[in-house]
Amino acid sequence: MTVSSVAVTDLIPLLFGLGAGLGGPLGGWINDTLGWRAAFLLQTPIMVFSFILVAVKVNIKLPAEIEDQPIFERLKRIDFFGSLTLIAISTGSVFAGWMMRRTGKLYTLTLMSSLMTIMAGILLVFWRDNSSPIHLWLDIVPQGFGMASFITTTLIAMIAGVAREDMAVATGVTYLFRTTGQVLGVSLSGTILQAVLQKKLQERITGAGAAEIIDMIRHSTEVVRTLEPHLKQAAVDSYADALRVVFICQTACNVLGFLASLPIQENPLPGSPVEQQKLITEQESSDNDTDV
Template sequence: MVFRAESSPSETQPLLQPEPINAPQELTSPVNKYSTADICWILTGIWSGVFLGAVDGTIVATLLAPIGGSFNKFNQSSYIGTSYLLSVCCFTPLYGRLSDILGRKGALLVALTLFGSGTILCGLASSMEMLIAARAIAGMGGGGMMTVASITVTDLIPLKDRGLYQGLANILFGLGAGIGGPLGGWINDSFGWRAAFLLQTPILIFSFILVALKVNIELPFEVQNQSLYDKLRRIDFFGSLTLVGTVGCLLLGFSLKTTEELSWSNPLIWGLFVTSGVSGVLFILVETRWAPYPVMPLHLIRQRTPLAVSLSNFICSISAYSTLYNVPLYFTAVRLTSSSNAGLHLLPHSIALSVGSVFAGWMMRRTGKLYALTVASALLTVIASVLIILWNENSSPIHLWGDIVPQGFGMASMITTTLIAMIASVTKEDMAVATGITYLFRTTGQVLGVSLSGAILQAVLIKTLQERIRGPGSAEVIDRIRHSTDVIHTLNPRLQQAAVDSYADALRVIFIFQAACNVLSLLACLPIQEHDLPGTHEEQHKQIRGRNNQNRGAERS
């Protein structure tokens, strides 16, 4: 059995420059042939990196307390996670274009090198500041591993089967995230937190070697024969810089507002937002007027399906990550359960994530359709968020354990179908960049989901606590309740009830916010267009040619 992956002949042409109208010549592309064994080795190489990235994320979340304690800077430990996520958001979209310049192998090796270097530096860090900087370096590669892995699978697998393989990758990602926490705790107890970073090295080396040996997806001959100068000229340095400034300053402003509890009028906060706005304007000017090879071709965002996919992924990611962070808080602060019990309530959600993604892939493979499945999946997230809003002291365990399941199932299914919708709606030369854009909107939504929900929670919590707790020493009690849910167990019955009721009110506002996001995500899905999903590379190539011819006809008219 032989798989064929064909590169488009037009990958070297500027994305914003129309082709000549008279007798357009297509570039000569090599035909890539892979045996079943080669496919398995390639997937093993790229997915081992994806698995490691998932494990790393939850390991670090588990180790924040011991790391902060070892440097005596626990108040800065949240920046370990923030620096990584900010770096992922800023650099993820760059890998789409980089994979078209350096090839899939080159881009993957860059991502693995950055992630590996940052991870090893974390294990060797001599200060909290060095550790935070090392996590930022790791983030530069972490986002690229997921993005380029997805692009590579698209090169290898026909679009009709692509969703199923994405589902399998999501299962691997979920498995890594699931075992990362317990594994990190065991390593810390047995060898210390530094070992949790250093012991990732063997898997990194394994993935690096497999990618270097097996990922040999050839780009068009014209790209292969370009000089180093010509390849560097294709990199949109100024566009990349302004994009990093736009996304980084925006997310950093929200993150500092939440973690440092700064006011919106603080010069640092509004200064970051103003810088983000100015960078955004410059980014648009660069991409539309000056960049010959834009890092994010804005003509994609102006198209119906890519715009709908980007918005739906952005909004649903806000809701999803707000849910992941605030549902456990509900059980610790309102139900007064242990942290381990609160975490267990996310287990059905994790299972639903894996099942939902594979189900979506299987359905697309069976039917060749995705629109109805996308809308139904988005509707499931709305139903789940409404059910969570209705939680109260009389809610049965069935609801407390099961109401979150449709959220996980629906979200996993939706992000799988929308990724395929994005890939199916663009031309071959835009596929890699479009994949990077999709992951950019997702990761940006994830960070905003945590930051925005945290800001809303604290604003409502302060107001409700001040209404319920008055008198001498009330300000100190309120401050303690806001900063640690463990304090609630030590309060007298009257203050404990006030704290529980205040958290319940604040979290209900968060849950309403999540429901509103899911409704908006559903509405954003409605304009997505249905495209036939080709079952072979030959069909896919024919479909791409037809779409290119349509675009040329539109240019002539």
């Protein structure tokens, strides 16, 4: 059961990435053969099927004490302030698009976005169990904002760096590798977390029954609140150490992303006046060659 759950958890984003990777080339082929209208119309049956499948199969049952609560009480359970950290992802993408549209440039924006993720990652490393919620919130928001901006600018850089007929393939490959990285990131982070957590727990919890207690702590964080004070503190400290190592690895990956973005070329962006002028110049040059 555990193996199947882990397999499904990894397969879902992997299949999503596979679909995103194939969608670009397939959509480009349909556009070239049947037209752009067909590229959209052919998606309709698939989306309708997905809607029906979710409506029929996804049935989330809440506990009885929650279902019996009035709407106002249910709304009070929502962490609206924490949800703002998720909005940072969408805001970062929109901001990156607005800046590229306004300036026609992406290189500096890409580097600044990458540096933002590095700085946020460094701040995450210094999290403590007594850190204020404002500190945590201010660390997460720049991380999401910078990463959203970074993946947007790098995608546009890829599209701007290839020929127009190769844009669909480049987009598909970008999404495929991005989602593959997400799957590997979750898997490797979980592996590092469990390895460090087990080591730290074995150092802090000893004596009779230690193995059973450590096993329970590793497989369920809900157990921590039920432990005796000294065991609870040992579990919290061990989780903090393990998460700190994960954040260090994440920051190292952010640094690698920054270094990998340094060679990006500043090509004219698709649809920008610079690109349009470039196309006009190429067309005039082609016409002159034909006349000759």
